Amino acid sequence: MTSTATGAEFAEYPTPRRDPFRLPDELRETSAPVSRVRLWDGSLVWLVTGYAQARSVLTDRRFSSDPRRPGFPMVARSYGAFRTGGELGFSQLDDPEHARQRRMLAGEFAASKGDAHRPVVQAVVDTCVDELLDSAQPADFVPAFSAPVPVMVLVRLLGVPYRDHAFFQSRTTVRFSRNSTAADLTQANHDMEDYLGRLVDLRLRDPGDDLFSRLVTEHVANGELSRAQAAAMGTLLLLTGHRSTTNIITLSVLTLLTHPSLRASLSTGDLTVEKVAEELLRFHTIGDAGLPRLATASVDIGGVSIRAGDGVVVSIVAANRDSRRFAAPDELDPTRDASRHLNFGAGVHHCLGQGLARLELHTVLETVVRRLPALRLAVDVGELSAQGDMSLHGLRSLPVRW
């Protein structure tokens, strides 16, 4: 990281990733776990890369997640779109309103729901394997498998018609692309809210046996949640619920293909999918842009005095490769205890869908090892590059044969 004595120069953040396995040099371990960086819009923020410091910020209520606050770090232009006045999803609200809305969904994502979701997830994964096996070789694993699995799971749980998936996937692409203009983002948000608003009306009239119908009949019908808030909640789930899962599935399957001993250990049962999945989640942390927060009070983090009004970005990617927490962090070691990684965040905003994401990853690993024993890369691994959009880590394409 560079900074002059006058403070005129700072490293730019984030920088694109090219290598699917290696972090950009700027995020590789530096001596300072908290440092000053410049965002794309020129603003200066604190970048937290140390594991302990990242956890401190994420679990401290004095750091706000509300992008409407002046000085909130716009890690991507897409955050600016929320200043246009639309209803925010609860991931961008602070308590108590965040907690009130999150509670309405808690039962749907409780650990006890895992057993109910398992057959749905297994059926979706099996369908995608069947279709892959029926297709021509080589095939691109991303559109053939990693993308449809989480989308099909999500639409079934939410009760969103699958025929509309191209619509909301295209809006999600705009939402996560760093090249989208403010106008694109405003339009994409508007389209999603409009679509979900109409779904609220439909489910009020004609409820089904799905998450969104239960939300609407239990909380919109009695006025606890407005139509716009329910639409924002649906938008949040559709936006957050598939792209990250697609990317972790792609990166995890790539890792199986490049680490034959890992695959063999899963196949013989020497390692469990649960154990391997946690290390894959640590190693391939998805949130490249980091988690943005605004300090609402003066707080000391890692010996740095952060003042009220300062923007902070927590790099969970760097924190999960901090050698003070994980020995030899750049090595994939499925025997380590990776369970306290930060891929799903921490504190009150920790990922609500992490149980579902884990279930999907476990099912994919087990099914790929069992049903696709000859799956292999159709190109040299050196030809693969990370998607490099500085928002979510992943691969655009994974050509395979089987």
Ligand code: HEM
């Ligand atoms: C591997 C896949 C996934 C990863 C890596 C991931 C990661 C994250 C992270 C890091 C956060 C915290 C954001 C913050 O603190 O600002 C988060 C929040 C959230 N995630 Fe996930 N997520 C994944 C899958 C899912 C799925 C499948 C769903 C739902 C179907 C979901 C729903 C949510 C929701 C609703 C929040 C907001 C929670 C809150 O603010 O209280 N996520 N996720």
